Amino acid sequence: MSDLTHLTIAEALKGLENKDFTSVELTEAHIKAGEAAKDLNCYITETPDQAMEMAKASDAKRASGQAGILEGIPLAIKDLFCTEGVQTTAASHILEGFVPQYESTVTANLFGEGAVMLGKANLDEFAMGSSNTTSYFGNVINPWRAEDGADRTPGGSSGGSASAVAARIAMGATGTDTGGSIRQPAAFCGIAGVKPTYGRCSRWGTVAFASSLDQAGTFARTVEDNALMLRAMSGHDPKDSTSAQHAVPDFAAAMTGDIKGLKVGIPKEYRVDGMPAEIEALWQKGIEWLKGEGAEIVDVSLPHTKYALPTYYIIAPAEASSNLARYDGVKYGYRADENQLSDMYKKTRAEGFGDEVKRRIMIGAYVLSAGYYDAYYIKAQQVRRQILNDFLEAYKQCDVLLTPTAPSSAFVIGENEDDPIKMYLNDVFTVPASLAGLPGMSVPAGLDAAGLPLGLQLISKPWDEEMLFKVGGVIEKCANFSALPQGLIKKAA
Amino acid sequence: MAQLIQGNTGQWEIVIGMEVHAQVTCNSKLFSGASTAFGAEPNTQVSLVDAAMPGMLPVLNEYVVEQAIRTGLGLNSQINNMSVFERKNYFYPDLPQGYQISQFQHPIVGTGTIEIDLPDGTLKEIGITRLHLEQDAGKSMHDQHPSKSFVDLNRSGCALMEIVSEPDIRGPEEAAAYLSKLRMILRYLGTCDGNMDEGSMRADVNISMRRPGEPYGIRAEIKNVNSVKAVQQAIEYEAQRQIEILEDGGEVVQETRLWDPAKGVTRSMRSKEEAHDYRYFPDPDLLPLHVSNDQIENIRKTLPELPDQKKHRFMNDYSLSLYDASVLIAERKRADFFEAVANDNDAKLAANWVINELLGILNKNDKSLEDSPISAEQLAGLIKLISDDTISGKIAKDVFAIMYETGDDADKIVEEKGLKQVTDTGAIEAIVDTIIAANPDNVAKYQGGKDKLFGFFVGQVMKETQGKANPAVVNKLLKEKLG
Structure with a gap:
């Protein structure tokens, strides 16, 4: 037994069945x-006793x-999902x-399908961050290391989830993605992650960051595993008015390996200044893989991309x-x-929130305040619509878009801390796909x-996650990504 | 009817606009399934959503939307096919979310009008600016503990309709008439119980003064005026306060003021500078609310006849005066009662009996129409006996008194007590002859020119017949016999 x-x-399910x-x-x-991997600080709360109870019940x-x-299947649950007790x-x-008296819809769905909870995974505070360095409960460390040996970020905000899956201490994990909080950490940790269409998963019981953007999603080491998890946690929820009435397909069934004739769009605006040549090269490699499998490559333009971040x-x-x-401070916490x-009020919030959260609350209050609302918030909503229109225009020419996930690999913890921008x-x-509510996936494709x-x-197009799994499966096969995090290798040795 | 106030330097006109918060009649809250029943133990009607627990989301109560549309139609208002819920952000312990979900730029109901009845018997139209839906806050309790404040969230999240009027109201009487009419319409519609003492209807009054014909002045908003009487008193006080400031050459400050019912004064709560920046923005947890014309028309079909329609119908169909019609339509049940009495009866007589006799005695005994020991059918029965000359109007009052005491039907009482009017001319004539024969002195005086004695003879005949003689027959016979 391995x-x-x-x-x-998927393998574990077979083993259990057999x-x-x-x-x-x-x-x-x-x-x-x-x-054995506590130094990665993947969890805020571990629930081993509960996990064993759930596992026993599952076996029965x-x-x-x-x-x-x-x-x-034992999973890590991002500590943004409320879990009863x-x-x-x-x-x-x-x-x-804070101990919720209720179970989020996403975790309730997962547990209903037999998942076992190992613990509550660390994250950036209120999911605000891209390096998991804003958590009150300490940084999460990426099991991947470069030759310098320095601790690297797993990305964020779902850093604990991604790191746990990469370090083989959870088979999969839930995440939430508001502007990239699943896809970027998945890329940094060499695993696959999926943010489905906005409205695919219920937000009920998930601590809110930005309601019009927040969407639950999955981390696992393979594309297929993500498909299994997403199927288990998705579905309409009458308790979330923004949850959609779309049937949940068998996402894994879409992984036929056949992408002949599919049109893959390459948005020219994603070639940004200062992007490492290795990433550019990997992107090119991805294009070649898909072309080699019979897909047609189409150059497309998403002209408002540069406005997406602001x-x-x-x-x-x-x-x-x-x-x-x-x-x-009035009701709980x-x-x-x-x-x-x-x-x-002042002292509770000054002491209770970290710097990044306070920074964003202040920015948010500012852009909504009288006299600035039209110039910032209304304008941003207008641009958001343009960004969605860009995508919808592009999808007249192609079925799916291929881009790099992040402009760098995992950086050393502490880097970028001096400058929020x-x-x-x-x-x-x-961020552009988040603003447009579109489904996105990050697939591990190589090493720098x-x-x-x-x-x-x-x-992909709204509600077409099946396209992500179909094409993602092909990239996964072509990339044949089998490297293990060095942290893990060292431990094994 | 512009009511003008004489100041030291000339006349002033009061300009008033009202914002009324009316709790929607509905068993559950605007965005949660928690109960809305009044008077429960603190914090027993609070869902996770109402307490703003992390990750909780609002789900719009469709019945409340229907009630708001029904109300809009009752206020002769435009119903908007698209409306948007926004967040009004501010911190307070009785506001668990840290924001109130309300409608701001796109309310569900737009402009309309209602008709008010003024004390001098005239009618006036008051414009409705808008009606929007919003959440109520909880209640802070400062008297439960020496150093702590407690919060009761039972009311948190209850659905309110904020109904905003145009500045068309011109004095305390008009304000009272507006509030009364609005409450009447809401009660007819069944969309708000209108109980101001339970807080299910609350008014804010915007008031400013101007010289007749001049542009609007600077207004103050008065909060916490929670009865029709308080509205009148607050306006009277505030008008005088503003006139004094203006006549002394000062300027009214745009501010929010609080009515202190104990002292009978308004006092400053916060100035415009201290006003919150509520940072309204569309609530991303809720999609824009769309209602189709079909939905609106289907709701329109369920509307009852409204007070003003009823009033005009009573005046036209029953030839009632504006006063009688207004009294009868004041409550839907009262109007229904009247119509049941007026059915097949003289409507004017029915109106008199309902208003003067029945409502009179009920009011005297501090009872409502629902407690009346006399049903509409029974009162109709009594009036029938008057109309067909079975009893006189005078006897009817006695019968009514017995009915009120016993709950018996009029004809039973008349039968048992032998109160039937005597119209048999022969029988009455015999009595008339006896009376004339027994009073020769008075006959002589009468015939000598003392006309007033006619009443004496009538009285004697009535006494002899215990009031049952038909007065017309008595008069006729006496006239003939006395010459």
Whole structure:
């Protein structure tokens, strides 16, 4: 029997079905692996006892012939999803100790399909960040290292989720993606990640960052595993008015390997200044792979791409400034001890929120304030529509877009910290699809010269995640990405 | 009817616009399934959404939307096919989300008008600017603990309609008439119970003064005026306050003021400079609200006859005065009661009996029409006895009193007590002859020119017949016999 923690979800499901091992064994193996990898700081809260209970129940369920799509599969859950009876922090001091009395729709769906929760994965505070360095509960470390040996970021905001899956301490993980928080960490950690169409997964019970952009998604080491997870967690939810009434297809069934005649669009605006040649080369390689499999390559233009980042950094903070108003010390979470109401508010929020969150609340309050609303918020909404129109125009010529996922590989923790704008540039390729609500996927496609993973991004039409899985599966096969994180190799040695 | 106030330097006109918050009659809240029943223990009607727990999302209550449309139609207003819920951001402990979900740029209901009845018997139209839906806040309680404030979230998230009037109101009486009519319409529609003492209807009054014919002055907004009487008092006080400032050469400050019902004064709450920047923006958790013309027409079909329609119909079909019609339509149940009484009866007589007798005694006994021991059918029965000359109007009042006490039908009482009017000319004539024979002195005086004594003879005959003699017959016979 191979090391259980190195199996894919699909392989593990077969093993469970064949009774090669039980979910209890599978879960235990991951709990042990997690204990050995504590230095990565992937979890804010580990739930080993609950995991073992769930695994036992899952084995019984499977034995009774009622196996769900993810029956017995241990996952990490981003600590932005509220989990009944388990502390949910959004990586913020202000929610430290908060234990929800309810289960988010996404996690309830996953658990309903048999998934086992290993713990609550670390993230950037309120999902605001691209390096998982804004968490109140400490940085997450990427298991991938370059020769310099320095600790590298797993990306963010879903850094704990991505790092856990890459480090083989979870078979898959949930993430949320507001401007790239799944796709960028997936690329940095050499795994696959999917942000579905806005409205595919319910937002009910997920701590909100920017409501019009937030969308739950998946991390796993293979494209197929992502397909299994997404199927298990998707679906219409009457409790979320923005959740859509779309049937959930069998995403994995779309992975036929046949992309003959498909038109793959290459947006010229994604060739940005200062992008490393290796990434440009990888992108070219991706184009060649798809061409080699019979796809047609089409040059397309998304002319408003350059406005995407500034637009995002108006809309997302605006919504966040309002969404985070409920963390005021009155009802739950952290409260500073002050006698006067206004003092209590100020001190609670000053001490409860970290710098990046405060920065975005201030930006958001500013762009919504009287006299600036039209110039910033309204203008941003208009540009957002143009960005969507760009995509819809492009899809008249092609079926799917291929781009790099991020403009760099995983950087050393601490880099980019001096300049928020530099940090925001990490999301330059992922933000446009978020603003347009489109589904996107990052597929691990190769290593850079330093030995760090790089990802390619696919963006498809609304509700056409099947296209992502179809084409993503082909890239995965062509790239044949089999490298292991050095951190993991060292440990094994 | 512009009501002008005489100041020291000339006349002033009061200009008033009102914002009324009316809690929508609905079992559940605007965006959650929690109950809206009044008077529950604190924090027992609070869903996760109402408490703004992390990750909770609002889901629009479709029945509330229907109620808002129904109300808009009742206010003769434009219903907007597209409206948008926005967030009004501010911090307060009774506002768990840190924002109130409201409608701002795109309300569900646009402009309309309602007709108000003024004390001098004239009618006036008041413009409606808009009606929008919004969440109510919870309630802060400062008297439960020496150093702490408590919060009750039962009301948090209840659906409110904010109904904004044009500045068409010109004085305390008009304001009272507007508020009363608005409440009447909402009650007819069943969209708000209108109970101001339970807080399910609350008014803010915008008031400014101007010289007749001049442009509007600077206004102050008065909050916390929670009865029709308080509205009148607050306006009277505020008008005088503003006139004094203006006549002293000062300027009214644009501000929010609070009515203090105990002291009978308004006092400053916050100035324009201190006003919040609410940072309104469309709520990204909710999609724009679309209602089709078909939906609107289907709701229109469910509308009851509204007070003003009823009033005009009563005046036209029953030939009632504006006053009688207005009294009868004040409550839907009262109007229905009247119509049941007027059915097959003399409508004017029915109106008199309902208004003067029945409502009179109920009011005296502090009872409502629902508690009336006399049903509409029973009152109709009594009036029938008057109309067909079975009893006189005077006897009818006695019968009515017995009906009120016993709940018995009029004809049963008349039968049992032998109160039937005597119209048999022979029987009455015999009594008349007896009376004339017994009073020769008075007959002589009458015939000598003392006309007033005619009443004495009538009285004697009535006494003899215990009031049952048909007065017309008595008069006729006496006239003949006395010559």
